[in-house]
Amino acid sequence: MAEGSDRPPLLQMRGITKRFPGVLANDSESHGSPLSASKVTDPSFGNLVLNANGSFTLRGSGRDFDGFVSVGLLRRDALI
Numbered sequence: 001m002a003e004g005s006d007r008p009p010l011l012q013m014r015g016i017t018k019r020f021p022g023v024l025a026n027d028s029e030s031h032g033s034p035l036s037a038s039k040v041t042d043p044s045f046g047n048l049v050l051n052a053n054g055s056f057t058l059r060g061s062g063r064d065f066d067g068f069v070s071v072g073l074l075r076r077d078a079l080i
Contacts, residue, residue, distance in 0.1 A: 015046070015059035023073055024054030033077050041072030 024035050036052040043058065048071055050056045058069065 017057045020053045020055045022054035036076045038074045043069045043071040
């Protein structure tokens with residue numbers, strides 16, 4: 001599997017929504033098997049809804065915030 005940078009986007013109070021392929025956009029699998037994403041840890045700020053296809057919604061928690069958010073993600077290969 002090839003990996004790329006998944007640097008978190010800037011989160012402001014309005015939140016962020018990314019459609020498919022979302023966090024999997026820069027990932028690939030050499031055998032062409034589908035990839036899926038799952039959350040391992042909660043975000044350092046706000047709430048994350050992560051779908052298996054990589055799409056996600058990240059919302060603030062009601063406090064003023066303008067910065068980067070970290071979250072643990074796991075990428076899976078369908079052959080595993």
